[in-house]
Amino acid sequence: MMFDFLQPLSDDLVIDIHRVSNQALGKKVILHNHQETPVLEEDTIAIIGVLDNRGLNSVNTLEDLDEIRLQFYNLFPGNWNTNIYDLGDIIAGSTIEDTYYVVKTVCAELIKKRIIPIIIGGSQDISYAMYRAYDNLDQMVNLVAVDGKFDFENGQNSELADSYLSKMIVDEPNNLFNYCNIGYQTYYNSQEEIDLIEKLYFDAYRLGEVSHNTTIAEPVFRDADIVSIDMRSVKSSASGNKKPFVPNGFNGKEICILARYSGISDKVSSFGVFNHNNSKEESVLISQVIWYFIEGYHYRSKEYPIGTRENFIKYIVPIEDEELVFYKSNYSERWWIEIPFTNSSNKLKRNTLLPCSNEDYILATQQEIPNRWWKAQRKNSI
Known part of the structure; x- marks a missing residue:
């Protein structure tokens, strides 16, 4: 059972969530807590925390995601009519591979039920586990990463969060059809990495291109299965994340626009937000990124793939x-x-x-x- 892998929300957090306004999201979302396990319906959304950021550090330092949840559940929903579940957390396994296995298993079960997992994770290498969830679905996979780097690094001291894309390309089964980077910054990427993007016929859009005209990214998200957002692609003055300090990047409005494009896409079936520092300041922005993804989901037009050409x-x-x-x-x-x-x-x-x-x-x-x-x-x- 999928819930065997999921840690319910703590009683203290549930009490805090129930204190929000009657019109706020905290009163609308179905919570997995110690008293109740939700019955999942198809064509819905499920929020899952992953308490493992060893891809950024050799030692896991991520203890909880309560602040993100509290910020999110204090927001008010739009004109939404789809059930949203909070399924709790996947705790860190004995090894990072154990965590990958659980994320893969949980995401695969949800995707088969047409439930979109929203992963609020630790490090961005969790995207690799989300990708592996598609192994048995008999399809090629398109990944869009909002990131200042390509995450191809393969040096001896490379962090997993900066090298997970290499695993996707090399590891079998190889189901990656297309990778697209939104917002790369040239000085964070070697010329060899930039050349490899071209050699593999992948797509990449520089930060300046997208900031100047965010609409160029919309068709890219429309063709994505997985969207992975690195919060280090947002400049520190907008995110509040000073470790590491990011002088250039997307602002709060731009990252929320990209999240909404992700939600509007009829094809996107999993969404993740990674590499955050779990501070209260950054949690405010992450909660709004999740809000805009769900807002976009409710405006899906179900036009793709095109079944009939008459319209x-x-x-x-x-x-x-x-x-x-x-x-x-x-x-x-x-x-x-x-x-x-x-x-x-x-x-x-x-x-x-x-x-x-x-x-x-x-x-x-x-x-x-x-x-x-x-x-x-x-x-x-x-």
Whole structure:
């Protein structure tokens, strides 16, 4: 049973949560406590804490996530009609691999029930365990990381939180179809890492690009299965996290916009927020990031994958030796582009339509092939 791996919320925390306003989230969320184990329904959301940050330190220093929960449950919900559960915490295992196994097992069970796990974790290497939860789902996986670094490091002294992506690429079974980084800062990444992103046909957007125009990230989240947010991608003046001090990064508004894009995506089935210092200041922002993800979830349009084309306008753009086929939704006015399907693997059939933007269509009419289309086509043909 999944609940065998989950530590219920403490009685003291439950008492504090019940003190919030009758209209606040604390009175709306179904809590896993020592008196009651919730009965889970499909098409819902489950919040889970992971009390393990050994990916940042050799010794685990994460004791609880109570402050994040208290900040979140004092917020007021939007016009939400989906059950939200707080399933408690996964405690640190004897080894980090033990923690990975439990996170993988719990997430896999939730995803199969169409319940979206929101992981408020310790270190970002927990994303690797979330990725492994998809092993038995017979699909390729797209990961989007909001992060100032690519987390490819493989040096002897590298922290797990800075090297988990290498494990995803190397370890079997290899189900990673695409990785996209949102907000990388060039001086935190070696040229070899930047070159590797290109060689693997992965996507990356610099901090300045996204800060200047956050809408360029929306199609990327629309094609993601897992979204992993590194709180060190937020500048310290916005997060309150001074260890380490981050002079440049997203501000509070931008990180909440990206969380909302994640929630709106019909495809995102797991979401995590990592590498925080558990301070009260940062907990305020994390609670709002979670709020915006759930707000976005309630505005999902269920347009993707596209089952019928009758509510879409089809555009065909001749360019060089290709015909680029675009679809625009009459409902949301969002865009998709068709990727020529040349691989016989059943796992890749879902990737024949790639979310894109109106700007991509305009570029195509000017005889410029969208970069993400080119990369996706190359990966589909491998």
